[in-house]
Amino acid sequence: xxxxxxxxxxxxxxxxxxxxxxxxxxxxxxxxxxxxxxxxxxxxxxxxxxxxxxxxxxxxxxxxxxxxxxxxxxxxxxxxxxxxxxxxxxxxxxxxxxxxxxxxxxxxxxxxxxxxxxxxxxxxxxxxxxxxxxxxxxxxxxxxxxxxxxxxxxxxxxxxxxxxxxxxxxxxxxxxxxxxxxxxxxxxxxxxxxxxxxxxxxxxxxxxxxxxxxxxxxxxxxxxxxxxxxxxxxxxxxxxxxxxxxxxxxxxxxxxxxxxxxxxxxxxxxxxxxxxxxxxxxxxxxxxxxxxxxxxxxxxxxxxxxxxxxxxxxxxxxxxxxxxxxxxxxxxxxxxxxxxxxxxxxxxxxxxxxxxxxxxxxxxxxxxxx
Numbered sequence: 045x046x047x048x049x050x051x052x053x054x055x056x057x058x059x060x061x062x063x064x065x066x067x068x069x070x071x072x073x074x075x076x077x078x079x080x081x082x083x084x085x086x087x088x089x090x091x092x093x094x095x096x097x098x099x100x101x102x103x104x105x106x107x108x109x110x111x112x113x114x115x116x117x118x119x120x121x122x123x124x125x126x127x128x129x130x131x132x133x134x135x136x137x138x139x140x141x142x143x144x145x146x147x148x149x150x151x152x153x154x155x156x157x158x159x160x161x162x163x164x165x166x167x168x169x170x171x172x173x174x175x176x177x178x179x180x181x182x183x184x185x186x187x188x189x190x191x192x193x194x195x196x197x198x199x200x201x202x203x204x205x206x207x208x209x210x211x212x213x214x215x216x217x218x219x220x221x222x223x224x225x226x227x228x229x230x231x232x233x234x235x236x237x238x239x240x241x242x243x244x245x246x247x248x249x250x251x252x253x254x255x256x257x258x259x260x261x262x263x264x265x266x267x268x269x270x271x272x273x274x275x276x277x278x279x280x281x282x283x284x285x286x287x288x289x290x291x292x293x294x295x296x297x298x299x300x301x302x303x304x305x306x307x308x309x310x311x312x313x314x315x316x317x318x319x320x321x322x323x324x325x326x327x328x329x330x331x332x333x334x335x336x337x338x339x340x341x342x343x344x345x346x347x348x349x350x351x352x353x354x355x356x357x358x359x360x361x362x363x364x365x366x367x368x369x370x371x372x373x374x375x376x377x378x379x380x381x382x383x384x385x386x387x388x389x390x391x392x393x394x395x396x397x398x399x400x401x402x403x404x405x406x407x408x409x410x411x412x413x414x
Contacts, residue, residue, distance in 0.1 A: 046269075050312050051094060053330035056338030058087040059345040060380065062196070067379050069151035070353055071372040079150040088199050089301035092251055095203055096258020099210045104266065110211055112405070117207045119402030122176070124395040125200055128347040129173055132193040135351060136162055142354050145361060147371065158195065161188035169193060176204040179246030190244040195350055198246040205248040206255055213252075214259060257302075261309055268313060284310040344387035344395055352382035 065084030077083075103113070132139075140159035146152060162169055169192035172178035179201030181189045190198040206213075216225060236249035243249065267275040287306045291299040314323035329335065338345070356378045365371045 046316075048265075048312060049336065050308065050315070050327060050330040051098075052339030052342075053332075053335035054090070054308055054339070055094065055342035056335050056340075056345075058090055059342040059349075060338065061087040062346060063349045063380060063383060064376060066196075066350060067353060067375045068372065070146060070149045070155075070357060071375055072147035072149060072366065072368040073372050074150055074368075081151070083297060083300060086298075086301040086304075089254060090304055091199065092202070092254045093258040093261070093301065093305050095206060096255035097262045098258075099207065100214055100259040100262040101266075103211055103214055104262070113211060114207065115405060116402040119398045119405070121200065121204060121207070123398040124344055124347060124390050125176065125197065126174075127390060127394055128344075128351065129194050129197065131351055133166075133170065135354065136166065136193060138358075139354050142357050142361075146357050147366065147368075155195075158188045158191045162192040165192075173197065176201045179205055179244055179248070181244065182242050183244050184242065190246050194347065196346060198244070200347075202246040202248055202251060205246075206251075209248070210255075213255075217256065217259060218263070257305075261305070265309070265313065269316075280310055280313050338384070341384075341387045341391035341395070344390045345383050348387050348390065349379060349383040352386060353379045356382065 061082070062084045065081035065087070068078050069081050071078075106113075136159070140156070140163060143152060143155040143159055165186055165188075168186050169178070169189070172181050172186065172189060173193060176197070178186075178189050178192070179198065183189050194200075216229065219225070236252070240247065240249050248255075264275060267273045268278075270276070284306055288303065291303050291306070311323045311326045314321075315327035318324075353375070356375055359378070360371055360374060365374055
């Protein structure tokens with residue numbers, strides 16, 4: 045299946061959404077929407093759906109050993125993650141000081157607790173974060189395990205857990221079921237159900253349905269492109285309208301990520317099938333250079349922005365900007381610009397070179413095998 049460039053733009057939009065949500069709760073603004081961080085948690089849910097899709101596409105396209113697959117994934121995720129983790133460890137004291145003296149934002153108390161737990165148990169947090177396995181450590185054993193040092197890295201641990209099991213999980217889902225596979229699946233479900241209440245938010249067991257939905261979307265789009273396949277007969281727009289109606293009838297904001305996902309998939313399919321209209325406009329906008337530019341470095345933006353936000357809060361405090369809306373405007377602008385600048389640097393000099401190196405490892409090994 046062809047590479048979906050529109051997904052790069054989607055990643056960029058989601059990263060900016062997360063940044064603005066975190067900035068809003070660090071400002072002096074209050075209200076239901078602010079306290080919900082502008083619902084940016086659901087932006088991360090869409091990231092999870094994208095990951096389910098992307099890794100299924102990778103595994104389907106490249107028949108490679110597990111060792112080669114996981115090595116390539118490690119070079120993709122760890123270099124820039126460890127870079128921002130190191131910066132966050134160095135700035136941990138400053139972060140605690142910043143949150144203590146910041147304006148009374150919606151997340152101030154929670155962030156002070158996280159920063160305090162981080163400093164109290166810092167050796168153990170470092171040990172759990174270095175292999176990005178802090179999502180497997182119960183909070184009862186290590187308080188604030190999800191959010192220590194680099195708060196948004198909870199989802200990085202979740203992604204890494206998915207990478208580790210994805211080849212086996214996708215094989216289980218896509219091969220013909222027999223009694224042994226059904227039994228293994230049921231045993232896995234029971235185990236996850238038993239331990240899930242004791243695990244942190246970044247434990248993969250709580251997100252398997254979302255990853256599965258992303259995987260299923262990949263196979264739907266893959267078969268949709270095959271001439272004569274029954275999936276091509278499905279009226280995508282009509283099905284999307286039914287899904288949309290069903291989600292809206294839930295009357296819950298929790299359906300937002302699935303509404304976004306269904307809409308983007310419908311538009312991408314319609315654009316690929318040259319149906320014009322809104323789908324063509326969406327595809328042109330998503331493929332335009334600005335969104336592709338941000339999308340390419342969305343991972344760095346996601347990792348860097350809290351560091352930039354802490355530094356910008358220090359600047360706002362020094363300048364004496366206390367009025368809620370002016371403070372929010374300054375913080376949003378400065379944090380976005382700062383995050384884009386530092387993210388471009390880390391993308392060009394860390395993320396991209398290691399990503400290429402990982403791909404070259406795969407090519408060189410495949411050439412030797414051939």
